[in-house]
Amino acid sequence: xxxxxxxxxxxxxxxxxxxxxxxxxxxxxxxxxxxxxxxxDIRLEKIPNKGNLRVWSIMLQHLDSIRHFLLNSTNEYxxxxxxxxxxxxxxxxxxxxxxxxxxxxxxxxxxxxxxVPYKIFDWFTYFPLKHRNDKYSFxxxxxxxxxxxxxxxxxxxxxxxxxxYTVDYALSTVDTETxxxxxxxxxxxxxxxxxxxxxxxxxxxxxxxxxxxQYHYRCYETNFVEDxxx
Numbered sequence: 715x716x717x718x719x720x721x722x723x724x725x726x727x728x729x730x731x732x733x734x735x736x737x738x739x740x741x742x743x744x745x746x747x748x749x750x751x752x753x754x755d756i757r758l759e760k761i762p763n764k765g766n767l768r769v770w771s772i773m774l775q776h777l778d779s780i781r782h783f784l785l786n787s788t789n790e791y792x793x794x795x796x797x798x799x800x801x802x803x804x805x806x807x808x809x810x811x812x813x814x815x816x817x818x819x820x821x822x823x824x825x826x827x828x829x830v831p832y833k834i835f836d837w838f839t840y841f842p843l844k845h846r847n848d849k850y851s852f853x854x855x856x857x858x859x860x861x862x863x864x865x866x867x868x869x870x871x872x873x874x875x876x877x878x879y880t881v882d883y884a885l886s887t888v889d890t891e892t893x894x895x896x897x898x899x900x901x902x903x904x905x906x907x908x909x910x911x912x913x914x915x916x917x918x919x920x921x922x923x924x925x926x927x928q929y930h931y932r933c934y935e936t937n938f939v940e941d942x943x944x
Contacts, residue, residue, distance in 0.1 A: 715742075715743050715744075715806055715809060717789050717790050717791060717813075718789055718790075718791045718792075718793060718809065718813075718866075719746065719783045719787045719789045719791070719792050719793070720738065720743055720744065720745050720746065720793045720795070721745070721746045721747070721748065721779035721780075721782070721783065721792065721793065721794045721795070722734050722745050722746070722747055722794075722795050722796070722797050723772065723775050723776060723779065723794065723795070723796050723797060724747055724750070724797040725750045725771075725772075725775075726750055727797065730797040730798060731747065731797060733797075734795075734797050734799075737800075737801050737944050738801065740944055741801065741803070741805055741806045741944070742806060743805070743806060746779070746782065748775060748778045748779050748782050749778070750771070750775060751771040751772075751774045751775050751778070752771075753767055753771070755771070755774065757774055757881050758770060758771065758774075760881070760885060762885070762888055763888075766893070769892070769893065769894050770884070770893050772894070772895065773879075773884075773893050773894055773895055773898070773899075776794055776862070776895045776899060777875070777876060777879060779792075779794050780792060780794065780867070780872045780875060780876060781876055783869075783872060784869070784872050784873065784876070789869070790868065790869050791813065791816075791866055791867070791868060791869070792866065792867050792868075792869070792872055793826070793864060793865070793866045794862075794864070794865060794867075794895075794899075795826075795827065795863060795864035795865075795913055796827075796862065796863050796864070796915070798915055798916050799827055799863050799864060799913040799914060799915055799916065800913070800914045800915075800916060800938075800943035800944065801864075801912065801913055801943060801944055802910075802911075802912045802913070802942055802943055802944075803941075803942065803943065803944055804942075805912050808849065808850070808912075811847065812824070812850065812866075812908065815845055815847070815850075815852060816866065816868075818845070819844055819845060819852060819904070819906060820904060821868075821903075821904050821905065821906055822867060822868060822870070822871040822874070822902070822903030822904045822905065823865055823866065823867050823871060823899070823900055823902065823903055823904075823905045823906075824852070824865065824866045824867075824905075824906050824907070824908055825855070825859075825861075825862070825864075825865045825900050825905070825906070825907045825908065826863075826864040826865060826866060826907075826908050826911060826912040826913050827861065827862075827863030827864035827865075827911045827912060827913025827914060827915065828859060828860065828861035828862070828863060828896075828900075828907060828911065829859075829860050829861035829863075829915065829929070829930065829933045830859065830861075830933060830936070830937070831929060831932040831933045831936055832936060833936060833937075834851070834853060834909050836851065838853075840856055841853040841854060841855055841856075841907075842854040844906055850908055850909065850910065851908075851909045852906045852907070852908060852909075853906060853907050853909060854905075854906060855905070855906070855907045857901060859907070860896045861896055861915070861933075862895035862896040862899065862900050863911075863913045863914070863915050864911075864912060864913035865895075865899065865900050867899075871902075871903055874902070874903065875898075875899055875902060878902070879893075879898055879899070910937065910939070910942075911937060914934060914937055914938060914943055915930060915933065915934060916934065917930050917931045917933065917934025917935065917938075
């Protein structure tokens, strides 16, 4: 896709990786994968709580994807997604207009896939409407909206994120801020969500063993539209 680089976060899961490649190939979109962050990565040496090792590793892989975008591309926009998403069949066709609105609203980040277990309407005061066209709405969103299933940032914002979210920053804010993409990368700068979502997490099980799995399933069940996603 012209002027946009797409990245996917994956940790040595070839089944998921190949599934994502196939889905994006069907849309004629090239998908990049950077190397996963291993537990012996030097950047993880000073992590105070080893229980957060996985979360920090994922965050660093997001940042590595953004860094790769800056160093290896002249494109203006970077999209990062997770490896367990369905993607809208209309992504390639709709993206030019989405970018036009992104620029019109002077956004830094547009969240294209996230977790929400209910439908969003223009009258929700929790999600003030910023812009709406015939197909999509752009909403402001509260800090307790979670999920980084897919998001787009500008080249300028990519530089800002890399400068801010260093390991030193993470260590200095370890008691006040979680070093995780949906606490940081999707919440920094002028932001908006796109609705309906371009990317939808495949979801857990309706009979999930814990409340988190059940919540993810509700998010999927509420937002899945037949024939919209691949």
